[in-house]
Amino acid sequence: MSWKYKIQESFEKNSKILFANLKGDEEVSLSLDAEESDFVRFNKGQVRQTTSVEQAQVNLVIQTQNKIAKIAFPLTGQLDEDRKRCLLYLGKARQEMEMLPENPYPIILAESGVSQKDEKAETPNSHFIIDKVAQTVHTNDDFVGYMASGPLIKAIANSKGTSHWHSSDIYFVDYSLYSGKQGNAKAVTANVAGRNWDEESWQTSLGQSRTFLHQLQKPAKKIPRGEYKVYLAPAAVMELKNTASWGGFSQAAYKQGQCSLRLLADGQMQLSEKLTLIENFELGFQPRFNSLGEVSEAQIPIIENGLLKNLMTSSKTASEFNLKSNGADTRETPLTMEIKPGSLKRDHIFKELNTGLYLSNLHYVNWSDQKSARLTGMTRFACFWVENGDIISPIQDMRFDVSLYDIWGSGLIDLTDFQETSVNISTYNNREFGGSKLPGMLIRDFKFTL
Amino acid sequence: MTWIHSITEKTTYRTIRNEKLEESLCVVDQGVRVEVMENGFIGYAGTQDTSTSGIQRAEEKARSIALAGSHNPVFKFSAKVRPFAQGVYKTPIQKSFDAVSLKQLMDVLVDCSQAMNISDKIVQRSAGVIIVETQIHSKGPNGAETVQDFSIVALNIGATAQEGSEVQTRTLNGRSAGYQIGSELFSRHRLLPNCETVARQALELIEAENCPHDKRDLLVGPDQMYIQIHESIGHPLELDRILGDERNFAGWSFVREEDFGKLQYGSPLMNITFDPTRFGEIASYRFDESGQEAKKEHLIKNGILIRALGGLESQERSPVSGVANFRSSSWNRAPIDRMANINMETGMSTLDDMISSMEKGLIVHSNKSWSIDDYRDKFQFGCEYGQLVENGKITKIVKNSNYRGRTLDFWRNLAQVGDTLETYGTLYCGKGEPSQIIRVGHAAPYCLFKDIEVFGGG
């Protein structure tokens, strides 16, 4: 039996044993995050490190009428060993529950039925990608980046009979091509993702990256600080979206005075009516159940035509503030966001930009002022100065400091009529589900400060 | 050749908000990383099945991917990148974590929250601790064996004040209060005065003016210096970044191999050390994960760049000299070049002298916003609490204090260095593909910089 199915069997059998050991009014919810991963990182088209990982973490939540405790521990896939662990940590969680103060925000464990999804594929392994890069990447590509590949699992079972399993065999290769020496280098970045290896999209991606890199082969122009019209490609929009999602759409953050879009939520500010943001599970990146087994609506509108419709609300926040949960997990961040397209056609981007900056990617975006929803960050990779609709030259990287109320408000000229989908490529501690579907944006008066 | 690292870690998160239970989570992690070298290339396999057969399977996997990688490696390493090591390390603590019961700890946190409850305008009071207990047990050929035990605590204490539409949050040290320490940290007489100060300063901030926008002298407090050092010295000196490994993710560096021994990084007052031996600092250790014994080294001496943050693998790839900093976030990631404790050595100036010397200045405390480019040049930082200085005296408190600049210009404008070191650290430095989060410490005195662009919010 493969590791994935061993973990599945262990989780299913041992969760039942654990539930059978509950006493009195105890209730338990168990969620599982697991992955079997091959990671290969490359530098200059050669292999820097190869790592293979099997990891499974169970998150146990136990509650009684007025107490709660949470404990997370690893599963091995060995039935007996895992049974011992489940019972050991149930005992430890009970002890903690005794010692902890009352749970002020009790939640009701989900009764959302049973579901099972197993998206099987032949994902590329370490050997495959090492050979593939050796065969298809040219020496002068200066290829750098990595592949993450293999089964990714999210599951939940609770003592009320709720049980959901979602496993997906997926991979991505996230890479950049560089040319030129350190200090005067040019670079482009891209990624390919899927289930079975897709040779065509790999070749297409490499080809486009080479062409794009070729266009950068001119001295970089130093642009003085100031306000410019910009085109943000979907990958650049993603950087803004990621940081905006960090507290910006969280109900708890809003209620606790930490929400950077507070004035929007209060109705004191509004964004462009061209802007519509949806937490959209129909994109297929993210299981609809969360770590407590609550199942979200297929679509949750967050911003509709520039007005805030919903904040991400977890059941804990809902309990505290007497609201209705919309199935958000404890972090209350959107996991599968779609931004609706506009009317700007791909062929018209340069013409409509006319004179300004074409920005493929942004880097290290962070809030710089919470109240005014200001974000600072850097341009990165393929960014160009454009005059009268023609690319003039690449630029030296610049720092921006802009308010979302401006760039997603009166400054938003149009969004592209096409969107790009991307899977979540975050691998801190573990690989993650999730993704996004985003258009490009044409924006006036984008402020650069350094 | 095979090396085995068994890593056990228990992390507990306990938070009280507005005197009530906000969060209690205990994460137990245990796994083994097997490393196998074949033809000068190392393959890594991580598993949580720590039975003999589980480790055997991991070893086979590591060997197989080591062989695959060895066909087209970035570099063919010698056995010297894994020196023989034997010894132990243990965080020096006064009191173990078991000496304080969970109930006692939660009571202390409730009292911390209560201590911040000094006004109706303090709308949120949060008192949390993260406790990390880690053991790294490494075994290599010929009886090589090291055991290192770490006890770490990070404090998350903060108060949010609100009046009308004005909201300001003040935290203890901008959430950089992280140390290698035991439960002696959880004493009321140590924590409660800090909580009161945090709440009082949050109230001051909602009444305060916005930070001005101009150029002036900037006196940077140690709990902001930590991230200035981290972002504009630590990361650009990582040798694997200079060698290009991180160019797809964290970025490259403006520092080139040929700059070592020559580059005037900052003013002659600038002395930066790699110091994994400092008592209480969060990233102290005796061995890095290659087995290299860690010792204090100058990275920048009298303003001149002399040494990189590169472990033995990077040192074989490069002529630049390095340190013992080859570290992983856990059993499921391969080690890479990381910061450990990167410190600014003390100078001769007292805090009073520095303030008196400023005609028009700003003092900044506690980081709240940070950003820098992928070459580590153009940065911008935001701080929680600012104080204006006019003619040598502190005159006003200002909110939304930000400053920006470029790395070399900034460090070359270092004009005075304080005589007292303060130690901070964070659990969250991100880097690597696949990505890793690691603990880093930064000790620094107050430092005075000339002609820095500062600005406010809005």
Ligand SMILES: [Zn+2]
């Ligand atoms: Zn960092």
